[in-house]
Each structure stands twice: as structure tokens, then as C-alpha cells.
Amino acid sequence: MQPIKVRAETADDFRAIDVVNLSAFEGEAEAQLVGELRKSGGFIPDLSLVAELNGRIVGHVVLSRVKLKSAAGSSEILALGPMSVVPSQSHRGIGSELIEAAVARAKPLCxxxxxxxxxxxxxxxxxxxxxxxxxxxxxxxxxxxxLTAMELVDGALSGGGEVEYPDLFKALF
Ligand SMILES: CC(C)(COP(=O)(O)OP(=O)(O)OC[C@H]1O[C@@H](n2cnc3c(N)ncnc32)[C@H](O)[C@@H]1OP(=O)(O)O)[C@@H](O)C(=O)NCCC(=O)NCCS
Structure with missing residues (x-):
């Protein structure tokens, strides 16, 4: 298989990302959520990543800001998803590359x-x-x-709390 290139999305990719989401999920809810997320305050352009194979977009993942409310107060963490790989290219490690790239890019953003x-x-x-x-x-x-989570900073989740997803996600969950 040709190497996968993972990079941040650009406006030119929006239609192709829609197609990936529509092909990977049943229904339109995830594609719509990605579109709504882009317009929302929690969106981080550098953390909406596409996987490119031979110049074609075959996967997508988005990380956006959500609140973690605990007894110690409120902090901002990231929520991963939706994430999708076109069915014709699934089970080839593309999803894994997207997650590893997303984690690696989130760390330096603190x-x-x-x-x-x-x-x-x-x-x-x-x-x-x-x-x-x-x-x-x-x-x-x-x-x-x-629900699963990963600390990027040791102890970041040790205070527990409730993750507050924006209402946009309630179309899915
Ligand atoms: C889930 C998804 C992103 C994985 O992408 P991928 O490129 O196939 O992932 P990888 O090749 O890195 O890993 C494949 C492994 O993931 C696991 N896997 C795939 N889908 C899974 C699921 N729904 N639940 C649990 N494990 C799953 C399998 O163990 C698979 O291993 P296999 O290839 O030996 O069968 C892709 O299958 C997809 O788009 N699915 C539909 C949309 C979706 O469910 N997105 C995730 C939720 S937002």
C-alpha cells in the first residue's frame, strides 16, 4: 500500500470529508456534526485531520474542545470524533494512523x-x-x-468530573 499522508484539513477538503463520513456511517448525522463543529467555538482547524492515499481522502478525524467540570472547577479538554475511514480502505491501519497523528498533534497544543x-x-x-x-x-x-479517555498530562483527569459535550453531539448520542 502507498504511504498514508495525514494532514490538517483545508476548505478544499470539506466535500471529500463529507463523502468519507457518509460512506463510513449509516445516515448523515456524523457528516452534519462535522459541518456544525466547524462553525462552533470548540473547533480547532489543526486538529481536523484527513488521511490521504494517492491524493484521495480516505479518512478523517476531528478533535474539538469540550469542558470537564469537576469539584476543582472547569477545564478544557479534547473530544475525539467523529472518526471515519472509507469502507474500501478499512482494516489497513489508516484509523490507527489518524489517532496516533491526532494524539501527537494535540500534545504540543497543550x-x-x-x-x-x-x-x-x-x-x-x-x-x-x-x-x-x-x-x-x-x-x-x-x-x-x-467513554474512554487518555491523559496527555499526567494527573489531568485525577480530579474526576463530568465531560460536558456541546448539544451538537446529542444528535449522535
Ligand atoms: C472504526 C474505523 C475508523 C477504524 O478504521 P480502520 O482504518 O479500519 O482502523 P485500523 O485499520 O487502524 O484498525 C482496524 C481494527 O479496528 C478494530 N475495529 C474496527 N471497527 C471497530 C469497531 N466498530 N469497534 C471495535 N473495534 C473496531 C478491529 O479490531 C480492526 O482490526 P482488524 O483489521 O484486525 O479487523 C473505521 O472502521 C470506520 O470508519 N468505521 C465506521 C465509522 C465508525 O464507527 N467510526 C468510529 C466511531 S466515531
């Missing part, structure tokens, strides 16, 4: 942790852990064991 809703079995292999390890919950309608 975010302290990343949380992910859904598919815990997939994310555990990258070092994400069940949020129950830190006593963390969320405002999403998902079981707490469907």
Missing part, C-alpha cells in the same frame, strides 16, 4: 486530555482507558463504559 465516546474496544489499544478509572461521567446518553 491540551491535557482526550475523551472518546463509543467503540471502547477500538480505542483501548491506543492507550485510552475507561473513564470510570478516574470517576468521570458525561452529559451524553451513553453508558459510562462507552
Amino acid at each position: 491540551y491535557s486530555a482526550i475523551v472518546v465516546a463509543g467503540h471502547p474496544d477500538y480505542y483501548l489499544r491506543f492507550g485510552f482507558k475507561p473513564v470510570q478509572d478516574w470517576g468521570i461521567t458525561s452529559n451524553l446518553s451513553i453508558p459510562d463504559d462507552a
Whole structure:
């Protein structure tokens, strides 16, 4: 397989990212969420990444800001997702490359942790852990064991708390 290039999205990629999301998910909710996220205050252009294969966009992941509210106060962490790889290119490590690139890019931007809703079995292999390890919950309608997180700064999640996703995510969860 040709090497995968992972890079930040540009405006020229929006349509191709839509196509990736529409092909990977049933329905339009994830593609719409990505579009809405771009217009929202939590969006970070450098953390909306595409995977390119032979000049074609075959995968996408977005990390955006969410609040973590704990007894110690409120802080900003990152939420990973939606994430997608076109079905014709799945199971080839492209999703793994996107996650590793996203984590590597989030660290120098000084975010302290990343949380992910859904598919815990997939994310555990990258070092994400069940949020129950830190006593963390969320405002999403998902079981707490469907939420995993990774500290980018040691101890960042040790105070527990509730992850407050923006209402935009409630179309999915
Ligand atoms: C999940 C997804 C992004 C993985 O991308 P990928 O490029 O296939 O991932 P990788 O090749 O790095 O890893 C593949 C492994 O992930 C695991 N995996 C894939 N989908 C999974 C899922 N839904 N739940 C748990 N594990 C999963 C499998 O163990 C697979 O291993 P295998 O190839 O030996 O079968 C891709 O399958 C996809 O777009 N799925 C539909 C959309 C989705 O569910 N997105 C994630 C939630 S936002």
C-alpha cells in the first residue's frame, strides 16, 4: 500500500470529508456534526485531520474542545470524533494512523486530555482507558463504559468530573 499522508484539513477538503463520513456511517448525522463543529467555538482547524492515499481522502478525524467540570472547577479538554475511514480502505491501519497523528498533534497544543465516546474496544489499544478509572461521567446518553479517555498530562483527569459535550453531539448520542 502507498504511504498514508495525514494532514490538517483545508476548505478544499470539506466535500471529500463529507463523502468519507457518509460512506463510513449509516445516515448523515456524523457528516452534519462535522459541518456544525466547524462553525462552533470548540473547533480547532489543526486538529481536523484527513488521511490521504494517492491524493484521495480516505479518512478523517476531528478533535474539538469540550469542558470537564469537576469539584476543582472547569477545564478544557479534547473530544475525539467523529472518526471515519472509507469502507474500501478499512482494516489497513489508516484509523490507527489518524489517532496516533491526532494524539501527537494535540500534545504540543497543550491540551491535557482526550475523551472518546463509543467503540471502547477500538480505542483501548491506543492507550485510552475507561473513564470510570478516574470517576468521570458525561452529559451524553451513553453508558459510562462507552467513554474512554487518555491523559496527555499526567494527573489531568485525577480530579474526576463530568465531560460536558456541546448539544451538537446529542444528535449522535
Ligand atoms: C472504526 C474505523 C475508523 C477504524 O478504521 P480502520 O482504518 O479500519 O482502523 P485500523 O485499520 O487502524 O484498525 C482496524 C481494527 O479496528 C478494530 N475495529 C474496527 N471497527 C471497530 C469497531 N466498530 N469497534 C471495535 N473495534 C473496531 C478491529 O479490531 C480492526 O482490526 P482488524 O483489521 O484486525 O479487523 C473505521 O472502521 C470506520 O470508519 N468505521 C465506521 C465509522 C465508525 O464507527 N467510526 C468510529 C466511531 S466515531
